[in-house]
Each structure stands twice: as C-alpha cells, then as structure tokens.
Amino acid sequence: MTHHTWYFDLVNHRLSEHHVAGFLPFPVLDGIVTTAESALRWAVDDFGRGTDHPRPLGVARPHSVRDVAAVLRFAHEHGILVVPRAEGHSTGGQAQAPGGLVLDMRGLTTVHHVTRHEIIVDAGARWSDVLEATLPAGAAPPVLTDYLDLSVGGTLSVGGISGATHHHGLQTDNITELDVVTPDGTHVTCSPTHQPELFDALRAGRGRRGVIVRAALRLVAAYTHARLHRLRYDDIGTFLTDHRALMTEGRFHHLEGQIKAIDGTWVPLIDGVSYFTPPTAPSEERLLGGLSDRRDALEITDFTYHGFQNRLAEDVSRLRAAGPWQQPHPWINLFLPDHAAEHIVSETLTELTAQDIGDTGHVLLYPILRARITTPQFRLPDTSTAFLFALLKTAPSGDTNALARMLAHNLRLKQRVVAVGGTVYVDDIAD
Ligand SMILES: Cc1cc2nc3c(=O)[nH]c(=O)nc-3n(C[C@H](O)[C@H](O)[C@H](O)COP(=O)(O)OP(=O)(O)OC[C@H]3O[C@@H](n4cnc5c(N)ncnc54)[C@H](O)[C@@H]3O)c2cc1C
Known part of the structure; x- marks a missing residue:
C-alpha cells in the first residue's frame, strides 16, 4: 500500500507522483490513490458492459471518513469531478467519473453496531455482510435486494426494491440515520428529524448530494425458514x-x-x-x-x-x-x-x-x-x-x-x- 504524496497538475488536470513547480499536493490518505492500469480498468467497467466509458484520472480508495472528506474537499476547491462507486453493478455508467476521480467505497465496510432493531454499517459493506451481521441477533433488513452482493451505499442511492416492497417500501424507506460527506467535504449526520432536507436529498439521490459513508438501518425479526x-x-x-x-x-x-x-x-x-x-x-x-x-x-x-x-x-x-x-x-x-x-x-x-x-x-x-x-x-x-x-x-x-x-x-x-x-x-x- 502506498501512502506517499500525490500531486495534482491543475493545468493538465492530472495526478502525478512527482512534484513539479505549480503542482498542488493531493491530500495524504489513510487509504490510497492510484492511477494503476488495473484500477482504471476496474473503474470504467460496469455491469452494463456494452459501452467504453471514458477513463477517470485516478481512483481514491478511502479507508476512513476523514479520507472521503479530504478527497471531496480538495476536489471541490479545484473543480474535480468525484463519483463514489462500490460494486459497480450499475448498467448505464452511473458510477463513472470521466476525467475525474472514482472514490472506491469498498474499503469502508465496518459493522459498528447491531441490535434486534437496528444496524449501523459503513456504506461500502454489501447486503450479504449486513445479513451475516444481523442474523445472529435474530434480525434482518426488511427489504433485501434479490442479489446480495450490492453495496449499501449503491442501493440506497437508487432506492432498493424487493419482493417485500409491497409491505415495507424501499430500502431507502427503512433508514433511521445517514452519515454523509457533502460535496464540499463536510461530514454531516442527518435523519428524518435532523437536517431532514439533506436526508431526503440523499435517499435515492444517485450520489449527487454527497457520499453516504455510514447508515443506520431499521431491522425486523428474522425467521429460520x-x-x-x-x-x-x-x-x-x-x-x-x-x-x-x-x-x-x-x-x-x-x-x-x-x-x-x-x-x-x-x-x-x-x-x-x-x-x-x-x-x-x-x-x-x-x-x-x-x-x-x-x-x-x-x-x-x-x-x-x-x-x-x-x-x-x-x-x-x-x-x-x-x-x-x-x-x-x-x-x-x-x-x-x-x-x-x-x-x-x-x-x-x-x-x-x-x-x-x-x-x-x-x-x-x-x-x-x-x-x-x-x-x-x-x-x-x-x-x-x-x-x-x-x-x-x-x-x-x-x-x-x-x-x-x-x-x-x-x-x-x-x-x-x-x-x-x-x-x-x-x-x-x-x-
Ligand atoms: C445482478 C443485479 C441484481 C440487482 N438486484 C436489484 C434488486 O433486487 N433490487 C434493486 O432495487 N436493485 C437491484 N439491482 C440494481 C442495483 O441496486 C443498482 O444498480 C445499485 O446502484 C448497484 O449497487 P453497487 O454497489 O453495485 O453500486 P455502483 O454501481 O458502484 O454505484 C451505483 C450508484 O450509486 C452511487 N453510489 C455508490 N456508493 C455510494 C455511496 N456510498 N454514497 C452515495 N452514492 C453512492 C454511485 O455513484 C452510482 O451512482 C441489481 C443490479 C444487478 C446488476
């Protein structure tokens, strides 16, 4: 893992590992920044697979909320597009950042807290991770996607539908609180009662109003069969x-x-x-x-x-x-x-x-x-x-x-x- 300093060339709009006069130091992350071919190839692929998407400048892999905030703040100050991405199961390029930075959320997967009624989990975790954490507590999310290896942040940014939706609504109807980093790099907690406008803008918000870093999700009692x-x-x-x-x-x-x-x-x-x-x-x-x-x-x-x-x-x-x-x-x-x-x-x-x-x-x-x-x-x-x-x-x-x-x-x-x-x-x- 390379934690070394990257630089941003504002004139040619690119990341560089070498410092040249006029280049700005890119924030040093707990995670990594990479322009490796394999990372760029990962970033331009999605489940649609029919289109050659334009490449991003690089991929940032945050390991902390602080990292997400640092990348967004830098990008906001210098007009760089940042798009969060996790499992890449979009089919129409929704997780692409042509000429910008892709924020690979798969490093943020911690389950912070589970009770019979609620789980608090990082947005890069998959629904399979969520279910694995809740079942021992005799609980489950009321709405699970058909395929569980989609990320929490990825489906909360579109809605999240299942065969249980006629009872419980969408996955986004079952959130109690969200931690988000807004596009200017500010870390905010929002809920139906605290900053409700932001909370509503984020649910099924397609990642446009901020990066979801953590979600508190309602649970229901699970059965065995x-x-x-x-x-x-x-x-x-x-x-x-x-x-x-x-x-x-x-x-x-x-x-x-x-x-x-x-x-x-x-x-x-x-x-x-x-x-x-x-x-x-x-x-x-x-x-x-x-x-x-x-x-x-x-x-x-x-x-x-x-x-x-x-x-x-x-x-x-x-x-x-x-x-x-x-x-x-x-x-x-x-x-x-x-x-x-x-x-x-x-x-x-x-x-x-x-x-x-x-x-x-x-x-x-x-x-x-x-x-x-x-x-x-x-x-x-x-x-x-x-x-x-x-x-x-x-x-x-x-x-x-x-x-x-x-x-x-x-x-x-x-x-x-x-x-x-x-x-x-x-x-x-x-x-
Ligand atoms: C095999 C398969 C099965 C599916 N089953 C269902 C289903 O049963 N029900 C259903 O509703 N949908 C289903 N979908 C659609 C799926 O929910 C969406 O495509 C979802 O966005 C994919 O999540 P992902 O982790 O792969 O996200 P990505 O493709 O990585 O990202 C998707 C979108 O979410 C944004 N995003 C990702 N992480 C964050 C974050 N932390 N904060 C803010 N924005 C973020 C991205 O910028 C992008 O706009 C399925 C898709 C596939 C391919």
Whole structure:
C-alpha cells in the first residue's frame, strides 16, 4: 500500500507522483490513490458492459471518513469531478467519473453496531455482510435486494426494491440515520428529524448530494425458514388480477412475478414466499385460497431463511464461471401505472422472443403499493398501485448489432411507458 504524496497538475488536470513547480499536493490518505492500469480498468467497467466509458484520472480508495472528506474537499476547491462507486453493478455508467476521480467505497465496510432493531454499517459493506451481521441477533433488513452482493451505499442511492416492497417500501424507506460527506467535504449526520432536507436529498439521490459513508438501518425479526409457492398462469390478465389481490392483501412476506420463456411460450409465474420458524408452518389454505392459478402446476420449495435471501449466489457463481456474467447487460427497469400494465406487458411480450432477452435474461414484474413508498426523490407513476417491469437482457459477446437492437428496443419501450405515465428505475437512458 502506498501512502506517499500525490500531486495534482491543475493545468493538465492530472495526478502525478512527482512534484513539479505549480503542482498542488493531493491530500495524504489513510487509504490510497492510484492511477494503476488495473484500477482504471476496474473503474470504467460496469455491469452494463456494452459501452467504453471514458477513463477517470485516478481512483481514491478511502479507508476512513476523514479520507472521503479530504478527497471531496480538495476536489471541490479545484473543480474535480468525484463519483463514489462500490460494486459497480450499475448498467448505464452511473458510477463513472470521466476525467475525474472514482472514490472506491469498498474499503469502508465496518459493522459498528447491531441490535434486534437496528444496524449501523459503513456504506461500502454489501447486503450479504449486513445479513451475516444481523442474523445472529435474530434480525434482518426488511427489504433485501434479490442479489446480495450490492453495496449499501449503491442501493440506497437508487432506492432498493424487493419482493417485500409491497409491505415495507424501499430500502431507502427503512433508514433511521445517514452519515454523509457533502460535496464540499463536510461530514454531516442527518435523519428524518435532523437536517431532514439533506436526508431526503440523499435517499435515492444517485450520489449527487454527497457520499453516504455510514447508515443506520431499521431491522425486523428474522425467521429460520422460507416456503416458496410458484404459481403458474396461462394469461397476463389473470396473473395481474391475482398479483393485485396478493399485493393489497399482503398474504406473502415476499411477492414477485416473472415471465419465463418455456417451450417458446411466455409463461407468467408468481413467486409468493412465506417465512416461518418451525414448528409453526404457513397455512396453504390462507395463502392460496381464491387464486386463479393453474393449481396442477403449483410448485412448493422450502429454503432456510438465509438460503432464500441468498438464492441467487449459486446461479451467479455459475454465470461468472461460464461467461455470461461478463457479457453486456442492456437492462431496463420501468414502473408501469397499473391501468396500463396489462396492455404494455402483453404488447411487449408479443414483440419479443426469448432470444431478444438473451439466453440468461429475465423478465420480472414486481408489485408496488405507492402508499408504502415515502422516499421523496423516488419517481413512481401517479397511481396507487404500479408494477416494476424489468427486462434484464444479456447480449451475446461481441455482437454489436444484437446489443444495438436490444438498446433500441429499450428506448422504444421507455418512450411508450413514459407516454402512459410510467417512470424509469435505475437505468436512466437518454432519448
Ligand atoms: C445482478 C443485479 C441484481 C440487482 N438486484 C436489484 C434488486 O433486487 N433490487 C434493486 O432495487 N436493485 C437491484 N439491482 C440494481 C442495483 O441496486 C443498482 O444498480 C445499485 O446502484 C448497484 O449497487 P453497487 O454497489 O453495485 O453500486 P455502483 O454501481 O458502484 O454505484 C451505483 C450508484 O450509486 C452511487 N453510489 C455508490 N456508493 C455510494 C455511496 N456510498 N454514497 C452515495 N452514492 C453512492 C454511485 O455513484 C452510482 O451512482 C441489481 C443490479 C444487478 C446488476
């Protein structure tokens, strides 16, 4: 690790390890500053993988809040762009700092405090670290992303949705306090009662109003087991009708939909998950009564609670080893106002084949109850219920035409959805 002094060449806007007259000393950090090729390559890559992003000047790896403040203060004084980044699972360049500095938050991962009701954790920690720290206390975050190896700061800066959102809102609706370094390098603590404007600007604030360094997060009681009920439907209309009933009645702890290509046909499926701790077990009659799924196709699978929350880990390891994880991911996540959901989903599926999503792609549909979402910056359709419609596409490696086709389709779909009052989540794509 090199703690030596770096210098900033204001004329040519670059970092230097050598002092020349006129160069300014860059703050010495507890962590490091680097311009190494491997660090710059890490910084320009993201999960989208379809675009060659312009390079940053360098990467700063803070090891303390003091480091974050020092970098931001220096950058503020000298007009240098600084963008925080952690796990790099953005798909549209959101964590890029072209010509500026990338702040690698992965060195700030300490869990400071855990009780049954709250965890205080550094923003560079992943949700898998959070869960590992809370489960021994019999507690868990009420909303966990499907994939746990995303950072706390990364998802709090966009919102954070899961199948529990119809009960508990977003991850950003479950924060009790944030420690942040504002763009001028000031360390501030804010909460719903202390500096509430800053608190609201940071939640789903895309890192623009400051770098989140630490978060106090609300916890709920954890169970030991989870039972997944996979309900199958023959048509989108019935699938959405049951989805609405399940979202408003809140029968399942976790509720999500997906539409899978099975033998060349799009098949809507609802995954309803009920948590339990034996000897108590979920009542099938209460959970499934009155639904119109194809009961002959019902699948029930039991998991441990942790196994369910971490359910994507095995698939991800496989995808990493086999290659698709490294392929381009032209993803699009849209919120559909409920009144337009059936039409948009049906029309979209009519024009798409499984190939248009890619071999390892997914189509997801999550129910959203607007009343549960209190994060002011989070943009939703102006309707009491909505659906997150996610087309998680994977393009073949090296096939620029296929990637361009997928991106062009995303843009057309976005325009169609926005025209009926829908909004875009995470992947802001330009018209
Ligand atoms: C496989 C996969 C699964 C996903 N599953 C879900 C899901 O279930 N639910 C969901 O809601 N989303 C999901 N997402 C989207 C994901 O939540 C966002 O892309 C998130 O921003 C990624 O977090 P990250 O740590 O990779 O952040 P990065 O890509 O490193 O950064 C993302 C954004 O956050 C900002 N940022 C990072 N750290 C900080 C910080 N400390 N302070 C302020 N700003 C910061 C960055 O500047 C950037 O704008 C998924 C994405 C992938 C690739």
